[in-house]
Amino acid sequence: MTAEIIDGKAVGAEVRAQVATDVAAWVASGNRQPGLATVLVGDDPASAVYVANKRKACVEAGIADLHQHLPADSSQETVAELLLTLAADPAVSGILLQLPVPKQMRGSDLTALIPAEKDVDGLTPVSAGLLAQGATGLRPCTPSGVMELLDHYAVQIEGAGAVVVGRSDLVGKPVAQMLLQRSATVTIAHSRTRDLEAVCSRADILIAAVGVPRLLGAAHIKPGAVVIDVGINRTDAGLVGDVDFDAALELASLVTPVPGGVGPMTIAMLLKNTLIAAKLQAK
Numbered sequence: 001m002t003a004e005i006i007d008g009k010a011v012g013a014e015v016r017a018q019v020a021t022d023v024a025a026w027v028a029s030g031n032r033q034p035g036l037a038t039v040l041v042g043d044d045p046a047s048a049v050y051v052a053n054k055r056k057a058c059v060e061a062g063i064a065d066l067h068q069h070l071p072a073d074s075s076q077e078t079v080a081e082l083l084l085t086l087a088a089d090p091a092v093s094g095i096l097l098q099l100p101v102p103k104q105m106r107g108s109d110l111t112a113l114i115p116a117e118k119d120v121d122g123l124t125p126v127s128a129g130l131l132a133q134g135a136t137g138l139r140p141c142t143p144s145g146v147m148e149l150l151d152h153y154a155v156q157i158e159g160a161g162a163v164v165v166g167r168s169d170l171v172g173k174p175v176a177q178m179l180l181q182r183s184a185t186v187t188i189a190h191s192r193t194r195d196l197e198a199v200c201s202r203a204d205i206l207i208a209a210v211g212v213p214r215l216l217g218a219a220h221i222k223p224g225a226v227v228i229d230v231g232i233n234r235t236d237a238g239l240v241g242d243v244d245f246d247a248a249l250e251l252a253s254l255v256t257p258v259p260g261g262v263g264p265m266t267i268a269m270l271l272k273n274t275l276i277a278a279k280l281q282a283k
């Protein structure tokens, strides 16, 4: 079997175009323009690039760019004050605190100040609780992007055996919750899992969110499985995922490439979340 390659770039572009259409319709029917406040503390070059990409995508979708930049030596209190001001500002639909914050700050305490209805990253404890309970709320962007790809390619989730390798709050746990909510039978594997090959090779849907280059190979992939590789690893050979792509191509029915698979979905889902947030607040 040669797997079909999932085109995350194309699906991401489609989601972004749909958000732009939906934002225009939302504004045309008399609602306030959605606004995204990205908050960057300091000048970490990688973070600056991530934030610039988010701002650009936001403007392209018709969302107001309400970016805030604070110096690296800001105090925890200064950042907290800014977040509380943004939380109270009706022009701000979504708040995204770019992590990591400088060393003198406790990022998790700051993130927790973002109200759930503006938490477009979906990473606050309240948002995580809403997800765990299956209640209305904003979901983390990368896991939402994984679900969007599965739906776009009409993957049967209900009743499927899904294995998620990785249990981070950012990817593994939330994507497992989302699959469970859609009635997959979910197993979460991690660094202490015994016989990872046996666990993974039972999966109809295999999600890798580990951060170890090509950890999962032919022995981990059930023939015909759907393989979603969230991993992004910089190696001498360039960017690679957590899955041996050539092995997956031979065995799977569908596989995401790295780059060009899950990666482009994250910003697309951030834009979608910003519009959802604006609508939640208008209720």
Ligand code: NAP
Residues within 6 Å of the ligand: 142, 165, 166, 167, 168, 169, 170, 171, 172, 189, 190, 191, 192, 193, 196, 209, 210, 211, 212, 215, 230, 231, 232, 233, 262, 263, 264, 266
């Ligand atoms: P993380 O916080 O480092 O979590 C990694 C998880 O993998 C942990 O749960 C860890 O288990 C597990 N793990 C590590 N080594 C393992 C092994 N040998 N066997 C089985 N499990 C193992 O990473 P993350 O933030 O979830 O990110 C995972 C990957 O996704 C990274 O490559 C990251 O760059 C990428 N990523 C991509 C996007 C995107 O596409 N936009 C977004 C976010 C992350 P323990 O819990 O037992 O330590």
